[in-house]
Amino acid sequence: MLDLGQNGQNQPSHADHSPHTLPTVTQEDVERHLGLQPISEVQATEDKASAGDLLQTRTVLVFSKDDLGNPYNWSRLKKSTIVLFGITAVLNSTIGSSLPSDNVALYEHFNVTDVEQRVLPNSIYLVGYMLGPLLFAPLSERYGRQIILQSTFAGFTVFTLATCLASNWPAFNVFRLIIGTFASTPISVIGGLYADLYSSAVSRGRAMALFMAATSFGPVCGPIISGYLSPYRWNWPFWFALIFAGLSCVMMAFLPETFGPTILKRRAQEIRKKHPSVDIHALAELEMTTTFIEDMKVTLARPFRMFFREAIVLFSCLYLALVYAVFYIFLQAYPLIFPPIYGFSLGQEGLAFVPIAIGACIACCIYLCWDAYLRAAKARDAPWSRQEEYRRLPLACIGGPFFSIGCFWIGWTARANIHWIVPVLGGIPWGIGYLLLFMSMLNYLVDSYEIYSASALAASTCARSLLGAVLPFATTPMYNTLGVAWSCSLVGFLSLAMCIVPFAFIKYGDRIRASSKFCQELAEKKRNAEAREGRMSAQHEKV
Numbered sequence: 001m002l003d004l005g006q007n008g009q010n011q012p013s014h015a016d017h018s019p020h021t022l023p024t025v026t027q028e029d030v031e032r033h034l035g036l037q038p039i040s041e042v043q044a045t046e047d048k049a050s051a052g053d054l055l056q057t058r059t060v061l062v063f064s065k066d067d068l069g070n071p072y073n074w075s076r077l078k079k080s081t082i083v084l085f086g087i088t089a090v091l092n093s094t095i096g097s098s099l100p101s102d103n104v105a106l107y108e109h110f111n112v113t114d115v116e117q118r119v120l121p122n123s124i125y126l127v128g129y130m131l132g133p134l135l136f137a138p139l140s141e142r143y144g145r146q147i148i149l150q151s152t153f154a155g156f157t158v159f160t161l162a163t164c165l166a167s168n169w170p171a172f173n174v175f176r177l178i179i180g181t182f183a184s185t186p187i188s189v190i191g192g193l194y195a196d197l198y199s200s201a202v203s204r205g206r207a208m209a210l211f212m213a214a215t216s217f218g219p220v221c222g223p224i225i226s227g228y229l230s231p232y233r234w235n236w237p238f239w240f241a242l243i244f245a246g247l248s249c250v251m252m253a254f255l256p257e258t259f260g261p262t263i264l265k266r267r268a269q270e271i272r273k274k275h276p277s278v279d280i281h282a283l284a285e286l287e288m289t290t291t292f293i294e295d296m297k298v299t300l301a302r303p304f305r306m307f308f309r310e311a312i313v314l315f316s317c318l319y320l321a322l323v324y325a326v327f328y329i330f331l332q333a334y335p336l337i338f339p340p341i342y343g344f345s346l347g348q349e350g351l352a353f354v355p356i357a358i359g360a361c362i363a364c365c366i367y368l369c370w371d372a373y374l375r376a377a378k379a380r381d382a383p384w385s386r387q388e389e390y391r392r393l394p395l396a397c398i399g400g401p402f403f404s405i406g407c408f409w410i411g412w413t414a415r416a417n418i419h420w421i422v423p424v425l426g427g428i429p430w431g432i433g434y435l436l437l438f439m440s441m442l443n444y445l446v447d448s449y450e451i452y453s454a455s456a457l458a459a460s461t462c463a464r465s466l467l468g469a470v471l472p473f474a475t476t477p478m479y480n481t482l483g484v485a486w487s488c489s490l491v492g493f494l495s496l497a498m499c500i501v502p503f504a505f506i507k508y509g510d511r512i513r514a515s516s517k518f519c520q521e522l523a524e525k526k527r528n529a530e531a532r533e534g535r536m537s538a539q540h541e542k543v
Contacts, residue, residue, distance in 0.1 A: 043489035053474040061268045061282050063260065069267070071258045072199045078256075079197045083207050085255050086193055087214045088248045089153060089186035094218025096160070096183055096241055097125050098480075100176075101223040101331045102346045110169040115476050117169075119332060122471055124173050126328070128180020129465035133188035137301055137458030139191045139201050141451070142284075144262030145196065146255055149185055153252045156182035157245040165236045172410045184465070187215070188458040191446050195453050202375060202389060203235035205443050209367045212439045216360040216431065219327060220353045225333075227350030302452070303459040311512050312448055312505065315457050316441045317463035323403060325471040326491045330410075332475035336482055342420040347474035352424050359406075359431020363399070366432070367439055370395055392444040393502040399436025400499035406430025411488025440502065452518055508522045 064072040071079075076283065100106060100121035105119055132152070142147040159179045190211055198204035222237075229236040257263055261284035268282040306313045338344040338352050349519035377385035384390050409426030446453040479487045505512070513519040 017206050018152075033212070057278050060211070060286065061264050061271070063264070063282050069263060071189055071196050071260065071263070071497075074197065079112065082197060082255065083194065083210060083259065084249055086186065086190040086207075086248070087210055088251055089149065090190060090211060090214040090247050091218050091221075092153075092156065092187045093183035093240070094116050095225070096179060096218075097129070097224050097228055097242070098122065098219040098222030098328075098331055099237050101242055102227040102335065103230040103234060103237060104346065105230045108236040110172065112169060116473055119472050119475075120173055122328060122331060123469040124177045125180035125183070126128065126469035127184070128470065129179050129184040129187065130462045132181040132184030133458030133461040134300060134303055136161060136185045137188040137192070137455055137461075138302055138323055139175065139453065140185075140192060140259070144259040144261075144272065145189055145193050146257040146262075149193070149255060150252055151191060152182040152185040153245075153249060157242070157249050158254035160238065160242045160245050164235045164242055180221065184461060188461045191442060191457045192451075192453050193258055195446050195450055196260060198297025202371065202410040204326055204446065205371065205439075206368075207391070208443050208446060209364060209439050212435055212442060213360055213364050215438065217357055220357045220360075221329070222349070223331065223353055224350035227348075229345040269296050292484050302455040302461060306449075306452070306456055306518065309517055310456075310518060312509065312516070313445065313459050313499050315504075318447055318461045319501045320441055320460055321436060321464035321467040322491075322494060322498055323434060325467040326403075326407065328472045329467045329475050329491065332472045333479060333484075335478065336479045337414050338420065338421070341414055341416055341484075344420075354425065355425055355427030356431035356434070359428040359433075360435040363432045363439065367395060376380040387510065388447065388513070389444075389506045392447065393506050393509070394439045395436045396440035396444075396502035397499075397506070399433040400495065400502065401433070402429045403437060404496040404499070406433060407488050407492030407495060411485045411492065414488075444505070448513060448516075449518055450522055452522070492530050 038147065067073060086380075107113070108120070112118060136148050136152060137183060156179055158176050159182065163172060163175045166175055191208060194207040194211065198207060225240055226237045229240060257266075261282060264282035265284045268280050268285065271278060273282050307317060308314065334349055334352055338349050352361055374385060374391060406426050406429040410423050411430060413426060414423040442457065442460065445456045449456045478490070482490065
């Protein structure tokens with residue numbers, strides 16, 4: 001009889017190393033000790049529908065209910081540490097996105113005088129944000145989160161060094177593109193990482209709230225760092241980013257694998273290595289019935305398919321893309337508002353973004369209050385608390401108007417006869433709305449698509465990065481033509497029109513999810529998992 005450790009892998013005796021003494025293990029022994037089910041009882045994914053037909057005789061390795069190898073069962077300390085790793089990676093990524101802002105020394109060093117060229121370092125970084133998720137997010141769903149996050153973060157660090165040493169303007173921007181591509185991984189994969197750790201929507205939502213707060217603080221810090229360090233030398237802000245990335249690399253080296261299918265695949269491979277006579281496979285292995293190239297065509301197409309076929313993904317992406325683009329418009333607009341009107345220095349201009357961070361902190365408090373109210377409603381079994389849409393979307397219904405108010409506030413109070421603190425404080429409602437929208441809409445995507453959340457977030461990242469890269473080029477012409485007030489009003493009216501999206505999801509979201517191919521497949525997988533757990537519990541009781 002096999003002696004199994006708590007991690008679900010075989011623990012052979014010394015005699016087991018000899019092929020002549022390797023025990024013969026029956027299917028019944030394996031099923032009883034490892035918690036296995038025949039492949040015929042497990043649904044293949046929609047991308048690999050033939051797996052069940054081809055491999056009926058194979059046995060599938062699954063987690064037992066209390067398996068400590070299952071990320072859902074890890075300790076609170078371990079989960080919190082991984083959440084911290086994710087936040088650190090996101091801060092590196094988002095600080096880098098806005099680091100060239102206010103860096104006049106950078107433009108002087110490379111003799112850049114054209115206004116559109118000065119927008120390029122930020123925009124080309126966001127082009128990388130657009131390209132990276134199309135590759136790395138689906139790969140994380142095939143090969144696991146660990147290898148993708150660690151390898152791309154290493155690439156991010158190396159090319160940050162290259163940016164510090166760039167010898168000319170084209171090389172600098174090529175490096176920025178590569179950095180942005182690698183930096184996109186935390187933005188698109190961390191949501192899936194947190195979904196791997198937390199089965200509870202409440203816990204997952206709190207982790208995502210911290211994640212989204214980090215995505216708000218990062219771009220705000222970039223102009224401040226650049227405003228105070230760039231006057232000494234053009235590349236000092238990038239050396240700062242390199243030091244931060246180097247320290248973070250040490251943390252990322254200890255990131256464990258969190259993706260359940262990948263953990264099970266490694267277990268199955270280890271079992272087969274130690275016991276060749278045992279025909280055990282993880283479902284992820286059995287679903288790999290195509291060549292690598294064919295599989296990549298499917299997985300890389302998934303974010304696009306979700307964007308164009310899933311209404312929840314499509315309209316969430318469009319709304320968040322507009323909100324995100326407005327932030328990068330403001331990165332170009334603040335130098336057109338505060339130095340000319342109020343005579344701000346580069347450092348002071350960077351500090352004008354601080355109220356946005358304050359607004360983000362207030363948004364976190366609002367989120368926690370809503371979370372407590374929701375849990376109380378669930379405890380008394382309020383009918384509305386059982387609806388998926390009411391868990392996240394009310395925050396977006398609040399955040400949308402706050403965001404629009406912030407745009408109008410900044411635009412119509414930035415006048416020479418009004419004290420500078422008034423338009424600066426307009427960043428507070430703007431920051432509240434910005435973070436509430438992102439926390440709400442991205443949490444809704446993660447909750448709706450769970451194991452496919454990395455692809456859904458990749459679609460969102462791609463859409464908003466595209467708009468964030470393109471629209472800032474129109475900032476200077478728009479503000480020169482319309483003026484500060486009406487330019488801010490234009491983006492305010494656009495965001496006000498998009499406020500309808502979360503209200504529409506609350507009304508029609510359940511019907512949209514019921515007709516969604518991805519949501520139906522996810523529901524089927526949940527039913528199969530519950531059925532397997534029931535059978536395993538029954539087997540254990542008999543034993």
